[in-house]
Structure formats: C-alpha cells, structure tokens
Amino acid sequence: MMLIDDRKKLILKAIIDSYIDTAEPVGSRTIARKHGIGLSSATIRNEMSDLEERGFLEQPHTSSGRIPSDKGYRFYVDQLMSKKELTPREIQQIKEALKMRIGELGQLISQVSAVVSDITKYTSMAMTPQMNKSVLKSVQVLPVDFDKMLVIVITNAGVVKNSLVRAPVIPSPDSLQKLSSMLSLNLGGVMLDNINIDDLIQKMKTETNLDNETAICIANGISDCLCQVFASDVYLEGTSNIFNFPEFRSVPKAKQFFDILNTKKILCAMMRMSVENGGIKVRIGTENEIKEIKDYSVVTTTYVLNDQIMGSIGVIGPTRMEYAKVIASLNYIRKAISKELMQIMELGPGGPR
Amino acid sequence: MMLIDDRKKLILKAIIDSYIDTAEPVGSRTIARKHGIGLSSATIRNEMSDLEERGFLEQPHTSSGRIPSDKGYRFYVDQLMSKKELTPREIQQIKEALKMRIGELGQLISQVSAVVSDITKYTSMAMTPQMNKSVLKSVQVLPVDFDKMLVIVITNAGVVKNSLVRAPVIPSPDSLQKLSSMLSLNLGGVMLDNINIDDLIQKMKTETNLDNETAICIANGISDCLCQVFASDVYLEGTSNIFNFPEFRSVPKAKQFFDILNTKKILCAMMRMSVENGGIKVRIGTENEIKEIKDYSVVTTTYVLNDQIMGSIGVIGPTRMEYAKVIASLNYIRKAISKELMQIMELGPGGPR
DNA sequence: GATTAGCACTCGCTGTCAATGAGTGCTAAC
DNA sequence: GTTAGCACTCATTGACAGCGAGTGCTAATC
Numbered sequence: 076m077m078l079i080d081d082r083k084k085l086i087l088k089a090i091i092d093s094y095i096d097t098a099e100p101v102g103s104r105t106i107a108r109k110h111g112i113g114l115s116s117a118t119i120r121n122e123m124s125d126l127e128e129r130g131f132l133e134q135p136h137t138s139s140g141r142i143p144s145d146k147g148y149r150f151y152v153d154q155l156m157s158k159k160e161l162t163p164r165e166i167q168q169i170k171e172a173l174k175m176r177i178g179e180l181g182q183l184i185s186q187v188s189a190v191v192s193d194i195t196k197y198t199s200m201a202m203t204p205q206m207n208k209s210v211l212k213s214v215q216v217l218p219v220d221f222d223k224m225l226v227i228v229i230t231n232a233g234v235v236k237n238s239l240v241r242a243p244v245i246p247s248p249d250s251l252q253k254l255s256s257m258l259s260l261n262l263g264g265v266m267l268d269n270i271n272i273d274d275l276i277q278k279m280k281t282e283t284n285l286d287n288e289t290a291i292c293i294a295n296g297i298s299d300c301l302c303q304v305f306a307s308d309v310y311l312e313g314t315s316n317i318f319n320f321p322e323f324r325s326v327p328k329a330k331q332f333f334d335i336l337n338t339k340k341i342l343c344a345m346m347r348m349s350v351e352n353g354g355i356k357v358r359i360g361t362e363n364e365i366k367e368i369k370d371y372s373v374v375t376t377t378y379v380l381n382d383q384i385m386g387s388i389g390v391i392g393p394t395r396m397e398y399a400k401v402i403a404s405l406n407y408i409r410k411a412i413s414k415e416l417m418q419i420m421e422l423g424p425g426g427p428r
Numbered sequence: 429m430m431l432i433d434d435r436k437k438l439i440l441k442a443i444i445d446s447y448i449d450t451a452e453p454v455g456s457r458t459i460a461r462k463h464g465i466g467l468s469s470a471t472i473r474n475e476m477s478d479l480e481e482r483g484f485l486e487q488p489h490t491s492s493g494r495i496p497s498d499k500g501y502r503f504y505v506d507q508l509m510s511k512k513e514l515t516p517r518e519i520q521q522i523k524e525a526l527k528m529r530i531g532e533l534g535q536l537i538s539q540v541s542a543v544v545s546d547i548t549k550y551t552s553m554a555m556t557p558q559m560n561k562s563v564l565k566s567v568q569v570l571p572v573d574f575d576k577m578l579v580i581v582i583t584n585a586g587v588v589k590n591s592l593v594r595a596p597v598i599p600s601p602d603s604l605q606k607l608s609s610m611l612s613l614n615l616g617g618v619m620l621d622n623i624n625i626d627d628l629i630q631k632m633k634t635e636t637n638l639d640n641e642t643a644i645c646i647a648n649g650i651s652d653c654l655c656q657v658f659a660s661d662v663y664l665e666g667t668s669n670i671f672n673f674p675e676f677r678s679v680p681k682a683k684q685f686f687d688i689l690n691t692k693k694i695l696c697a698m699m700r701m702s703v704e705n706g707g708i709k710v711r712i713g714t715e716n717e718i719k720e721i722k723d724y725s726v727v728t729t730t731y732v733l734n735d736q737i738m739g740s741i742g743v744i745g746p747t748r749m750e751y752a753k754v755i756a757s758l759n760y761i762r763k764a765i766s767k768e769l770m771q772i773m774e775l776g777p778g779g780p781r
Numbered sequence: 782g783a784t785t786a787g788c789a790c791t792c793g794c795t796g797t798c799a800a801t802g803a804g805t806g807c808t809a810a811c
Numbered sequence: 812g813t814t815a816g817c818a819c820t821c822a823t824t825g826a827c828a829g830c831g832a833g834t835g836c837t838a839a840t841c
Contacts, residue, residue, distance in 0.1 A: 227570070314686065315687055470806095492820095
C-alpha cells in the first residue's frame with residue numbers, strides 16, 4: 076500500500092519533531108509516552124517498523140531508536156510539519172537590520188544574513204547576484220591627480236563601481252567630460268555581457284582625440300569595473316553556530332564542514348542552484364547535487380528587484396534542521412528585502428538593447 | 429645565577445624545537461637521543477629541572493616530559509631560534525598574489541592574507557587601517573538619474589568611496605560641477621577627522637544656490653563615504669587550519685577559537701596593538717593584553733606607504749608556533765606590500781592642514 | 782483483527798582494573 | 812661533573828562486566 080494513513084503520519088511527525096529537537100534516535104516508548112497519541116509502545120513499534128520498511132526511517136544499529144531518512148524529512152517538509160511564524164521580536168530584529176540602509180548592497184545583505192543566522196542558529200550564506208545580464212547606465216571619467224583618473228561605472232540596478240587608473244597623460248577636465256558623455260551614450264543601455272573592450276578603444280580613438288595609450292588605460296578601468304560587477308561576493312555568518320549541534324561534536328566532522336564553507340566554489344554552486352523565481356528551495360541531504368554537502372540540508376531563496384534576481388540568501392545545517400523555522404525566516408526576509416530594494420531605488424525602465 | 433650557559437640554551441632550544449614540531453611533552457631521553465648533544469638523559473634531566481625552576485619550562489604532570497612556558501617561548505624567539513628563509517616556491521607564491529594588482533586595497537590584502545595562511549598553515553588576519561588621520565583630496569558629485577546623484581570622495585591615500593543618494597531635486601550638471609569644485613576646494617587637504625558635516629551644509633547653502641534639502645542629501649552622501657573610509661575591514665583566511673593542530677582536538681577548544689575569530693572587536697584590538705612602526709610584533713600567550721587570547725600567540729606587522737600605516741597583517745595560532753617561519757613570512761610580505769603600494773600609487777605630498 | 786503485555790535479545794555506553802610505558806627524581810658510582 | 816640504576820608517578824590502553832534503552836516476536840486481550 077502506497078498510501079500512508081493518518082496515524083502513521085502522526086507518528087512520523089512525532090518522531091521527526093523529536094529527533095530535530097534532541098538529535099537522539101527516537102524509541103517507541105518516547106513517542107508512546109510523550110505525545111498523547113494513546114497507543115502503546117508496542118503498537119508504535121509496529122508502525123515504526125512499517126515506516127522503516129517504506130524508507131522514511133532508518134536504524135543506526137539493531138537495538139537503537141529510529142532516525143529520519145532524507146526521504147522522511149522530505150515528506151515531513153512537504154506534508155507534515157506545522158508551519159511556524161516568526162516572533163514579533165524576530166521580525167523586529169529583521170526590520171532593524173534593514174533599517175540601517177547601508178549604502179552598498181553587499182553590506183545590507185551581509186547584515187541581514189547575520190540576523191538570519193542569529194534567528195535560526197544555523198550558518199547563513201548570502202550571495203550577490205551574477206550581474207552580467209544587467210545593463211550599463213552611465214560611465215564617468217574624472218581627473219584625480221596629475222597622473223591619475225577615476226573611472227566610474229553605474230548599472231541600471233544602481234550598482235556603482237570605480238577604478239583608479241594611472242595614465243601618462245591626463246586629458247583636460249573638459250575633454251574628460253566629453254569623453255564621459257560619449258561613453259555613456261555609447262554604452263548606456265548595453266548589457267554588460269555584450270560590452271567589447273577592444274571596440275571601445277577603437278571608438279574612443281575615432282570619436283575623440285585621445286591618444287592610444289590613454290584610451291587603453293581608460294578602457295582597462297572600465298573593464299576593471301565590469302569585473303567588479305561580475306564578481307559575486309559570498310557572505311557567511313554564524314559559522315561557529317555549528318558547534319552547538321551534537322552532530323558536530325567530532326572534530327573531523329567540524330573540519331569537513333568548515334572546509335566546505337571555505338570553498339567559495341561550492342558555496343556559489345549551492346546558491347546558484349537556488350530556486351528559479353520567488354519561492355524557497357529546500358534541499359535535503361542527498362538531494363543536493365553537490366556531493367560534498369550530501370550530509371547537510373540547504374535552504375535558499377532569492378530576492379528580486381523588478382523581476383531581476385538581485386541575489387540569494389540561505390541557510391546550511393544538519394539534515395536535522397528546524398525546517399519550519401528556517402523557511403518562515405527566509406520567507407519573511409525574502410519579501411522584506413525585495414520590498415526594501417524597491418523602496419531604495421525606484422528605477423526607470425530601460426531594458427537591454 | 430641569572431645567566432644561562434650555552435649548554436642550557438642548547439637544550440632549551442632542542443626542547444622547544446621538538447615541542448613545536450610534535451606538540452608532545454618532551455622527555456630527557458628524546459633530547460639525549462635525537463639531538464647529538466652527547467649527554468646522557470640523566471644530565472639532560474638535571475638541566476631540565478633547572479630550566480623549569482627558572483620558569484622556562486613547565487610540567488603538565490609529575491611524570492611527563494616538559495613543555496615550554498610563555499617565558500620559554502619568549503627567550504626562544506628572542507635569542508635561540510634559528511632564522512628561517514622562505515623557499516623560492518613560497519616567494520613565488522607571494523609575488524603572484526601581489527601581481528594580481530587587484531583594484532581595491534582590501535582585496536589585495538585579503539589575497540596576500542590567504543597566501544600567508546597557506547604558507548604558514550596558521551590562521552591569518554589582515555586589516556585595513558584606521559584612516560581617520562588621512563586627508564581628503566577631492567569630492568565629486570555626479571548626476572545619475574532624474575532623482576539620484578553619486579557622491580564620490582577621494583583621499584590622499586588613493587582610497588575612493590562613493591555613495592548613491594536620492595534627492596527631490598537634482599541640480600544641473602553644471603551647478604553640480606561647480607559644487608564639486610567648491611567642495612574639493614574647501615575640504616581638500618583637511619584631515620578626515622576634522623570634517624564637520626553641519627558646517628559643510630551651511631557652507632553649501634551660502635556659497636551656492638542649493639536648497640536646504642538637497643544640501644543635506646549631499647552632505648549625507650559625503651558623511652556616508654567618510655564612514656566607509658573609517659570602517660576598517662578585517663579579513664580572515666585559513667580559519668580551518670587550526671583543525672590540523674592536536675591542541676584543538678577538543679571541540680570546546682575549537683569553538684572558543686572560532687568565537688574569538690568571529691568577534692571583530694577582539695580582532696581589531698589585536699591588530700591595533702600591532703607594532704608602532706616597521707618591525708614585527710610577537711605576542712606570546714599571556715603577553716597578550718586581551719584575555720581571550722592568552723592561550724594563543726599572535727604575530728603581526730604593518731605595511732606602510734609614505735610613513736603612513738596602511739594596514740596590518742598577522743597570524744594567530746597556538747603558542748607552540750613555528751615562530752621562525754611565521755616571522756620570515758611576515759617580514760617578506762611586509763616589505764613586498766610596502767614596495768607594491770609605493771609602486772601602485774606614487775602620491776604627491778599634501779600633508780594635513 | 783487490531784492492540785498490548787511480556788520476554789528474550791542486541792548493542793552501545795560506562796566504569797573498573799590491571800598492565801604498559803614514558804617519564805621523573807634521587808642516589809651512588811665513575 | 813657525569814652517568815648508570817632504581818623506585819616511583821601517572822596518563823593511556825584494553826579487556827571485561829553490567830547497565831539500559833531499544834527492538835522483534837509471540838501470545839494473550841479487547
């Protein structure tokens with residue numbers, strides 16, 4: 076029989092709740108005693124045996140209680156667990172973090188990420204997005220010194236990057252201004268991916284009276300700015316939270332976890348595979364495509380601005396995770412950030428050419 | 429007798445070398461056998477007893493070998509240890525990290541920091557400096573959008589920060605340019621600490637025809653930029669290295685270490701107390717003023733540009749640290765970074781008013 | 782027919798105890 | 812002054828028994 080009757084569900088939920096709480100294999104007596112289901116341990120035992128047979132539970136060794144399998148957790152997340160609400164205090168915490176309105180996007184995100192790890196007690200990750208689909212808005216070149224200029228690039232998402240470049244000859248402020256207008260005119264509205272630096276150098280030389288070397292310097296500055304936009308930063312918070320969990324009592328386990336956290340590639344991959352749009356993605360143990368984290372659960376979400384993904388934020392922890400709480404937190408934060416972003420900058424339209 | 433004869437020195441050095449290598453309390457036989465001093469274990473035993481009495485060694489318990497005390501390490505660092513050179517490979521590694529010439533100072537530093545932790549196998553820290561003694565060079569305000577401006581601040585150390593501000597009315601490009609000139613003229617050469625935002629608002633209103641609200645927005649932008657300059661970032665690399673050391677085999681120990689690393693305040697304090705100028709500072713165990721790290725050793729150095737401290741970089745690890753190697757690395761890196769900085773930007777003079 | 786009491790069995794965990802061995806301090810001989 | 816020798820200390824290890832939480836199975840009960 077494929078269907079799982081209500082009593083089995085109740086018992087499975089009780090087992091997983093208990094295991095999430097204590098990290099101890101759950102025995103039939105515990106369930107019979109604590110959760111007033113009104114059944115004897117023997118009955119529970121039989122049910123547990125069934126649940127194990129169907130793959131929702133596992134037994135670490137013959138004479139111990141059961142622990143949930145990945146499949147068990149999945150079923151729990153999809154159908155069993157009780158939804159959780161954030162406490163007013165937690166909501167307050169999030170709002171305060173957002174209120175700080177820190178200039179740079181990255182800082183805002185890492186702030187929020189810290190709150191997430193504080194609320195959930197897990198390790199949280201946050202990533203700024205891959206911006207290569209966004210669109211350039213304006214380029215400015217300013218004189219700084221007798222031998223230095225500042226190149227500034229602004230994208231339609233409000234991201235500003237700059238690069239200080241040195242050049243043998245610095246054009247007059249006036250001609251730099253003309254150059255800036257020309258660059259903004261030419262590049263404004265172009266998708267970052269489509270910007271060709273070599274073409275740019277050509278154009279600078281033909282459309283202005285820049286000498287070759289200076290043009291190259293400026294182009295390098297622009298290219299450097301674009302690189303900065305492309306680079307997606309990853310922020311980690313609450314890494315030492317894992318020491319609170321008994322499953323990391325052993326040093327090799329802890330080391331393995333930290334090695335994962337220190338491998339940016341893995342982190343990025345985790346975040347990249349975040350949900351397409353909107354919702355919250357829960358990946359439990361072996362559901363993770365990345366083999367290094369097949370013993371962990373990862374919950375991620377993305378926040379958007381004008382339908383453009385502006386980044387993602389998530390939580391990593393043991394498969395025995397308080398999914399209800401984590402999901403509630405991320406859901407709230409997702410909406411809050413998206414709203415906040417919208418408020419910070421109401422952008423004009425201007426899609427890619 | 430206060431003086432320590434050469435034989436005692438030899439033995440002490442052998443003991444500390446061995447303990448640094450193995451983390452095992454060192455017995456008299458080990459020293460007699462391995463390091464061809466040509467003395468019997470009994471003799472060594474007597475010497476060790478003396479050294480303990482004088483506070484250079486300690487005994488974890490009655491019938492075990494000796495381990496160095498903080499005082500022992502201090503003596504070792506000051507007088508005993510053999511100087512070490514970096515291998516060509518390591519030098520190569522450092523040069524490559526520097527060669528990447530990453531735009532922002534912070535990124536360069538964190539790169540180098542990563543190499544340090546890689547070479548030394550300890551956890552490395554790097555900090556950008558407190559810049560409030562540096563001097564403002566230029567302020568620029570650019571129009572960005574129908575309701576947004578970009579405020580850019582450049583210091584004499586070549587640090588560039590920007591802030592995107594929204595204002596109800598955006599002055600014409602022309603008047604913004606005039607405003608920029610006026611701001612640069614007024615603030616250029618002023619030490620960041622001495623900039624008073626309220627005065628600035630007044631001046632903006634009297635010297636230009638800005639309305640109150642816009643002036644405040646711009647002043648906020650400048651203030652935000654200054655905050656960014658003041659904020660000294662801390663970078664950590666190689667945190668998971670500590671799992672390689674037997675002294676962190678116990679989870680509480682490891683947790684304690686990570687808690688320290690996650691407390692920015694402690695880190696900053698550690699780095700701040702770096703050496704006044706030039707050299708390398710070694711703080712062993714209880715020599716650390718900060719009680720949380722009295723079980724660790726911290727080695728730090730600073731790198732300079734035009735006699736101005738541009739930041740510090742350091743290593744934290746068990747008191748049983750390979751001081752020779754760490755010092756060699758930091759020394760090399762200190763010089764290399766300072767040289768690199770000088771090369772990147774040869775600054776004009778322009779001291780504080 | 783489902784539920785439950787009872788029982789034999791499994792197996793990880795804990796505590797005890799003796800053996801081991803690395804190390805010391807001390808004394809007497811070299 | 813140096814060293815061989817010896818008695819002593821003490822952390823570590825492994826073996827072993829007892830405990831207890833838990834299971835599966837069977838037979839009695841509702």
